[in-house]
Amino acid sequence: MAAIKAHGSLISTATNRVLVTLYEKELEFEFVSVDMSTGEHKKDHFLSLNPFGQVPALEHGDLKLFESRAITKYVAYEYANKGTQLIHQDSKKMAITLVWMEVEAQQYDPVASKLVWELGIKPLVGMVTDKAIVEENEPKLAKVLDVYENRLAHSKYLGGDCFTLADLHHVPTLQYLLGTQSQKLFDSRPHVSAWVADITARPAWLKVQAMRNKH
Amino acid sequence: MATPVKVYGPPMSTAVSRVLACLYEKNVEFELISINMSKGEHKKPEFLKLQPFGQVPAFEDEGISIFESRAICRYVCDKYADKGNKGLYGTNPLAKASIDQWIEAEGQSFNPPSSTLVFQLAFAPRMNIKQDKVVIRQNEEKLSKVLDIYEKRLGEARFLAGDEFSLADLSHLPNTQYLVSGTDKGNLFTSRENVGRWWDEISSQDSWKKVVDLQKGT
Numbered sequence: 001m002a003a004i005k006a007h008g009s010l011i012s013t014a015t016n017r018v019l020v021t022l023y024e025k026e027l028e029f030e031f032v033s034v035d036m037s038t039g040e041h042k043k044d045h046f047l048s049l050n051p052f053g054q055v056p057a058l059e060h061g062d063l064k065l066f067e068s069r070a071i072t073k074y075v076a077y078e079y080a081n082k083g084t085q086l087i088h089q090d091s092k093k094m095a096i097t098l099v100w101m102e103v104e105a106q107q108y109d110p111v112a113s114k115l116v117w118e119l120g121i122k123p124l125v126g127m128v129t130d131k132a133i134v135e136e137n138e139p140k141l142a143k144v145l146d147v148y149e150n151r152l153a154h155s156k157y158l159g160g161d162c163f164t165l166a167d168l169h170h171v172p173t174l175q176y177l178l179g180t181q182s183q184k185l186f187d188s189r190p191h192v193s194a195w196v197a198d199i200t201a202r203p204a205w206l207k208v209q210a211m212r213n214k215h
Numbered sequence: 216m217a218t219p220v221k222v223y224g225p226p227m228s229t230a231v232s233r234v235l236a237c238l239y240e241k242n243v244e245f246e247l248i249s250i251n252m253s254k255g256e257h258k259k260p261e262f263l264k265l266q267p268f269g270q271v272p273a274f275e276d277e278g279i280s281i282f283e284s285r286a287i288c289r290y291v292c293d294k295y296a297d298k299g300n301k302g303l304y305g306t307n308p309l310a311k312a313s314i315d316q317w318i319e320a321e322g323q324s325f326n327p328p329s330s331t332l333v334f335q336l337a338f339a340p341r342m343n344i345k346q347d348k349v350v351i352r353q354n355e356e357k358l359s360k361v362l363d364i365y366e367k368r369l370g371e372a373r374f375l376a377g378d379e380f381s382l383a384d385l386s387h388l389p390n391t392q393y394l395v396s397g398t399d400k401g402n403l404f405t406s407r408e409n410v411g412r413w414w415d416e417i418s419s420q421d422s423w424k425k426v427v428d429l430q431k432g433t
Contacts, residue, residue, distance in 0.1 A: 051362075051364050051368060052320065052324060052364055052366065063312070065308060065312055065313075065316055065321055066316060066320075066372045067315070067316045067319035067323065068319075069314060069315075069319050070315040070316040070319045071314070073315055074308070074311075074312040074315070077308060077311075078308060080325075091294045092278075092279050092291065094290075094293070095280070095281050095286070095290040095294075096281065097288045098281075098283075098289050098290060099282060099283050101284035101286065102285050102286040103283060104269075105319075105322060105323070106283060106285075106322065107268060110327070115432050144268075147268060150267065150272055151267070182410070194219045202249035
């Protein structure tokens, strides 16, 4: 049986989104590091895996996939019977999960990613944070988190009673924002704060963080 | 006889029209409920119960209430798998994964620059909002880079996810329709041979023609 290969970079939130899913599903995989500092992601070899020249990409036998949220969905459905249940087979329950997966992709991530870049990644790679971008995006994230606070007051997880991809997709960006000035946005919202603490403490996520310590 | 599903929002909204195209493609009967956005109806408590971000569309079907156009489309395709275009969201897991990949590409790479251009060029003038030339130029450049990638892909396959028209192509219809028919940026699509050929094909789908008629009727 061909091995699953996950191509990407350990500082990339999208790569981490895929890695944590593979760990949640208790799947064996090989991590193939893509050296973005030398532009490896823009070279022909990698473009054959992801024509947008972005990380991550997944290979499994003949299957090649890009876009982290398409990869996680494929893995969650294909291995529905293994590891943590991350989706629902019931179409009504799955509909709600799909809604909050789109909320993460369309409402939360565009704003959170800007803050992650300025406050989380730029310091790591020796670049200077643009304070204007932080000031512009913190209020936007606050508005999104107000909606989350209401939702999580009525529902243990975003998709319903159970932890699903809808929650999991947030973990990599959340981790970056914890420990930055943006953490106050979570701390001041009790339901969001409890949810963040819960989902970032999961063993599968701790395994992804351990990968960063090794590489 | 099933109750028609309900879609809330104006058909001229790109996200609403994405859902309508999917419902027509799947032959699912719907009731379109008007939301008067110029009067701020979408920000009122009644509507916020259906869509907490105060955006259109919202959607109801047999006791469930959902939002986000791409989630609604996926739900419709899963629930009504045996209706209308059965292959719209793939008939096996690998096909579905490939379609999801290109729906994500649409949502993450195509939509941000194209929807900004649609707002600046098609909606801002109607709303007496001043256009931002810098924003237009920056997003035209971003969209061009994305369309270069699409040009290569559509030289390898007839449609984005393979040989058949899918939900991935459908997702692109709303923004592209505005840019090609309602602005001077249509050449971004028509000057690229494969992209132009793809646009002609996907915009000729009966389901999309019905949506365009609905948009013209309002």
